Amino acid sequence: MASMVVIGLGLAAAGFAGRQALRVAPQVATKMNEILKTMSSETESIMSGKRYYKGGFDPTMTxxxxxxxxxxxxxxxxxxxxxxxxxxxxxxxxxxxxxxxxxxxxxxxxxxxxxx
CATH class of the missing domain: 1.10.287.110 (DnaJ domain)
Incomplete structure (x- = not known):
């Protein structure tokens, strides 16, 4: 009998956690899209050479x-x-x-x- 109560409470907790996850999912997806856009723009600027100096070292440093x-x-x-x-x-x-x-x-x- 006690094990059935524990199993029931576990299922209820899993249900509430799943419900909360489904409620928060759209907000998380929006945030992830924003982060990915930011990361892709940073990657593009790195790849295009806007952020880093291209070239070797001079013989005498200036x-x-x-x-x-x-x-x-x-x-x-x-x-x-x-x-x-x-x-x-x-x-x-x-x-x-x-x-x-x-x-x-x-x-x-x-x-x-x-x-x-």
Missing amino acids: KKEASLILDVSANAPKNKIKEAHKRIMLINHPDKGGSPYIAAKINEAKDLLDNK
Whole structure:
């Protein structure tokens, strides 16, 4: 008898959960469509090259190239340069699977912009 009550309560809980899921489904679908549209527009801008610099490194690093690497302005304050360097190095550090060459270029960019 007690097991029948437990089974009944379980079925009732499953029914209420299903009912709530069906009520929320249209809102979730709308949000997911918005997120997918945002993601596709970001992907298009990345693929079209609007967001990233295409090309290799110059033989001698310039302030323009250093600012492109760190994604800061050429005359950014030192704290902005330090924050940008830390953020980019966390992603590209050789201990985390990044390239030692890229890490060296990131450090060179920081040094160049720090010594204005």
